[in-house]
Amino acid sequence: MNETAAARAERAIEIYDQLEKRYPQARCALDYESPFQLLVATILAAQCTDKKVNEVTPTLFRFYPDPLAFAEGKTGAIEEWIRPCGTYRNKTKSIQGACRMLLAKHDGEVPVDLDDLVELPGVGRKTANVVRGCAFGVPGIATDTHVLRISKLLGLTENDKPEKVEADLAEILPEDRWTRYCHLVQFLGRHCCKARNPDCETCVLNDGLCPSAFTVGKNAKTIEAPAKAGAKKAAGKKTAKKRAAKKKAAKKKAAAKKRSAKKAPAKKKAASAKSAKRGRAKKKASRAAKA
Numbered sequence: 045m046n047e048t049a050a051a052r053a054e055r056a057i058e059i060y061d062q063l064e065k066r067y068p069q070a071r072c073a074l075d076y077e078s079p080f081q082l083l084v085a086t087i088l089a090a091q092c093t094d095k096k097v098n099e100v101t102p103t104l105f106r107f108y109p110d111p112l113a114f115a116e117g118k119t120g121a122i123e124e125w126i127r128p129c130g131t132y133r134n135k136t137k138s139i140q141g142a143c144r145m146l147l148a149k150h151d152g153e154v155p156v157d158l159d160d161l162v163e164l165p166g167v168g169r170k171t172a173n174v175v176r177g178c179a180f181g182v183p184g185i186a187t188d189t190h191v192l193r194i195s196k197l198l199g200l201t202e203n204d205k206p207e208k209v210e211a212d213l214a215e216i217l218p219e220d221r222w223t224r225y226c227h228l229v230q231f232l233g234r235h236c237c238k239a240r241n242p243d244c245e246t247c248v249l250n251d252g253l254c255p256s257a258f259t260v261g262k263n264a265k266t267i268e269a270p271a272k273a274g275a276k277k278a279a280g281k282k283t284a285k286k287r288a289a290k291k292k293a294a295k296k297k298a299a300a301k302k303r304s305a306k307k308a309p310a311k312k313k314a315a316s317a318k319s320a321k322r323g324r325a326k327k328k329a330s331r332a333a334k335a
């Protein structure tokens with residue numbers, strides 16, 4: 045997309061404002077009551093739906109309310125509790141490892157500092173930014189699957205790597221909008237711009253703000269349809285032509301057969317006349333010989 049940095053930044057703000065108007069209820073989809081609970085919930089949310097995590101965490105936090113409880117808990121028992129979230133062995137290992145580090149280095153408290161957070165087992169930049177943005181109110185861009193995919197569709201980045209996308213967005217969005225932008229885009233991704241089927245028809249960004257509008261998912265079909273229909277029509281014409289040629293050849297063959305069938309009795313008649321003539325000549329010769 046040919047656009048100056050200033051124009052892109054202006055468009056990003058307009059996108060933000062439109063989404064804010066459309067989804068004022070957008071918020072972090074994970075349920076939590078403390079930075080620690082959000083940290084654990086975010087680790088559990090990797091390759092799992094927020095809904096499933098929210099089903100698991102209330103009971104989990106009743107049995108394991110703090111880092112000490114997790115650190116001293118039996119690994120097998122924790123694994124069973126978080127099994128529904130998938131990759132439960134790795135997640136248990138990460139949570140217990142993070143809890144032990146929190147106890148050893150941070151007095152059992154979740155640090156605010158990005159470098160301290162990403163040092164914890166199972167915590168990458170995305171998780172760290174979720175915790176900082178939602179639990180501590182520190183602006184952060186959490187480049188989850190929705191933010192990555194939709195920011196690219198919106199032409200706000202050309203990159204695929206989370207850190208590069210984060211940097212691109214940080215450059216065009218004011219800092220105080222970073223966290224909220226992610227919530228708004230996540231909401232858009234869940235309710236309208238779905239990965240397999242973006243619903244551009246009902247999207248508030250379809251009128252000039254999104255360069256991908258009506259070009260992806262089911263919307264792409266409406267654009268491709270005439271081309272496909274044309275190809276189908278051409279293929280149909282070809283088949284009809286072939287069928288007509290076949291029909292013509294069959295007709296020709298049938299006519300030839302008919303003609304030869306007509307000629308056959310005449311040939312037969314001529315042959316039998318010839319043989320009768322030969323018979324008569326033979327008889328005549330034998331009579332002459334006898335005489």
Ligand code: SF4
Pocket residue numbers: 194197198236237238242243244247248249250254255256257258260
């Ligand atoms: S217009 Fe379509 S592709 Fe663009 S953000 Fe909206 S739903 Fe997604």
